[in-house]
Amino acid sequence: MTRAKALSAGWVAWLLAALVLFSALSVANAAGRFDDLLYRVPRSANALLVIDVKGVHSSPLAVKEGWKSQHEASYVKKPMLLPPESDRMILASQMNPNRDFEVLWEGAVVSLTEPLPPRAIARAEGGYVDQIGGVPAVWSPSDAYIVLFEPKLMGILSPAHRQAVARWIEDGEVTRTVVVSKYLKEAADSVDGQKTQIVLALDLKDAVQPHRLEQALNKSQLVGDDAAKKQKWAKIVSSIRGVTLSVQIGRTAQGTLRVDFSESTSPFGKDAKALVLGVLDEYGVGIDELQQWKTRLDGESIVMQGELSTPGMRRIFSLLELPTTNFTAADELPQESPGSSSPSSRTSEDKEKAVVEASQTYFKSVSTLLNDLQEEFRTNRDARRSLSAVFLERYAKRIDRLPILHVDEELLAYGMKVAETLRSTSIASRQAGVRAGVRKAQGAGYYGYRGYGYSYGARYGTSYNDYYTARTRSSEKTQIRREEDAKARQVRFQNWKEIQDATAAIRAKMTKKYKVPF
Numbered sequence: 001m002t003r004a005k006a007l008s009a010g011w012v013a014w015l016l017a018a019l020v021l022f023s024a025l026s027v028a029n030a031a032g033r034f035d036d037l038l039y040r041v042p043r044s045a046n047a048l049l050v051i052d053v054k055g056v057h058s059s060p061l062a063v064k065e066g067w068k069s070q071h072e073a074s075y076v077k078k079p080m081l082l083p084p085e086s087d088r089m090i091l092a093s094q095m096n097p098n099r100d101f102e103v104l105w106e107g108a109v110v111s112l113t114e115p116l117p118p119r120a121i122a123r124a125e126g127g128y129v130d131q132i133g134g135v136p137a138v139w140s141p142s143d144a145y146i147v148l149f150e151p152k153l154m155g156i157l158s159p160a161h162r163q164a165v166a167r168w169i170e171d172g173e174v175t176r177t178v179v180v181s182k183y184l185k186e187a188a189d190s191v192d193g194q195k196t197q198i199v200l201a202l203d204l205k206d207a208v209q210p211h212r213l214e215q216a217l218n219k220s221q222l223v224g225d226d227a228a229k230k231q232k233w234a235k236i237v238s239s240i241r242g243v244t245l246s247v248q249i250g251r252t253a254q255g256t257l258r259v260d261f262s263e264s265t266s267p268f269g270k271d272a273k274a275l276v277l278g279v280l281d282e283y284g285v286g287i288d289e290l291q292q293w294k295t296r297l298d299g300e301s302i303v304m305q306g307e308l309s310t311p312g313m314r315r316i317f318s319l320l321e322l323p324t325t326n327f328t329a330a331d332e333l334p335q336e337s338p339g340s341s342s343p344s345s346r347t348s349e350d351k352e353k354a355v356v357e358a359s360q361t362y363f364k365s366v367s368t369l370l371n372d373l374q375e376e377f378r379t380n381r382d383a384r385r386s387l388s389a390v391f392l393e394r395y396a397k398r399i400d401r402l403p404i405l406h407v408d409e410e411l412l413a414y415g416m417k418v419a420e421t422l423r424s425t426s427i428a429s430r431q432a433g434v435r436a437g438v439r440k441a442q443g444a445g446y447y448g449y450r451g452y453g454y455s456y457g458a459r460y461g462t463s464y465n466d467y468y469t470a471r472t473r474s475s476e477k478t479q480i481r482r483e484e485d486a487k488a489r490q491v492r493f494q495n496w497k498e499i500q501d502a503t504a505a506i507r508a509k510m511t512k513k514y515k516v517p518f
Helices: 003-031 053-057 060-065 118-125 162-175 182-189 210-219 227-238 266-282 288-292 310-317 326-332 348-378 389-400 409-441 470-514
Strands: 047-051 086-096 102-112 128-132 135-140 144-150 153-158 198-203 240-249 253-261 294-298 301-308 445-449 454-458
Touching: 047 182, 053 060, 053 086, 060 240, 118 128, 118 135, 118 144, 118 326, 128 144, 128 162, 135 326, 144 162, 153 162, 182 198, 182 240, 198 310, 210 227, 227 240, 227 266, 266 288, 266 294, 266 301, 288 301, 301 310, 310 348, 348 389, 348 409, 348 470, 389 409, 409 470
Parallel strands: none
Antiparallel strands: 047 086, 047 198, 086 102, 102 153, 128 135, 135 144, 144 153, 198 240, 240 253, 253 301, 294 301, 445 454
């Protein structure tokens, strides 16, 4: 080989190697856009909401509806609360889907576009600045700690368990590696900011309880008495890996829901959509618009796709939200004078203007959330169980976490009462199922309504036909469920009337007080 050919061959080899390395680095960079946030997420997390905030705000829909507006840092138009100072954000939680998605802890890691001073955050939150593990941390009365890992990297953890926060800080500093499950990591990597701006993922591996699965399949109309079908479905459902919702925001918001298993989904056949919708309703996290989505089987997954409305997104994303939001008003506080420990004074006109603007935004936010729920309150939806105790609880929490800086105190009291009423409705919905279950389980006796309470009839030592046939006992169970649902429905209608009356009253009062429309 001549020297020229040798140099040419060497150049080609170097070029190929460089291209391979560049390609590998590009893939790594693309797949790890959120790794600097992910390694701060505790291993016990089984739910993530990953958001490219910059990508969301720059989307045609967000621009058209003004989601980034500083003065509308609320739910007036937005599907979720996004801090205006952030460009990327991960919300994480450990929740129990078998107990109405009970939250054990929840947190967030937020990449900021500009630093937020700890003292300003503490003033906005009504808390104080602490030092935990050598890192500035703000305790908030909303039961959360806000940690400043770096000037432009903020973490939030709730409940405000100081020791847990200390270990959270230490673990992140020591490992500097991503420790969440492979399923959640893959979901986070799919957010590119251009095509997909938001991903909500729930890792469900090992979450299915055999006895609950058996009960669900036994009463499923999709399975019926087909023992072979029941066995196949049980094997697939037991192998579930998780559920991922990807949202692509352009001129509209399009959603892709994937339910992933470790077994082929082909045995579900044409029943796949009904199965998914039924499970979501059963667990209290269904939304009406999923009924219109197209469904297909994709190997070991069920895939549903369709358009998402802003109220629909608000409902879905209520499963995971920032543990506190008052810090978003930190940059609206007056600047502190050099050498002074108190904020600079403002004129009474400035103060009143701030109260009016904050109060209007707060009232609009509460009204928007109530509008999302009004159809559930107004109509009889118990047969499909779409009136969800889960969403009612989450919406109550959303009201609790609305920014309250400068908000009129009477208006805050109204908001607290609305949240309390939503919680009581949620409890009534849960208790209906519990009471029905207890009554059904007491097979030793028959309970019937006689207009003034329960009557009881002993069954021991009597023949089968002396009381009820199997069909009659089944009818009993149906009747029991209807009676308990009726009680919950009555509570719901009464609570909604109280909310409507309170809303009308506070609107009139605030309008008269500040001479502006509410």
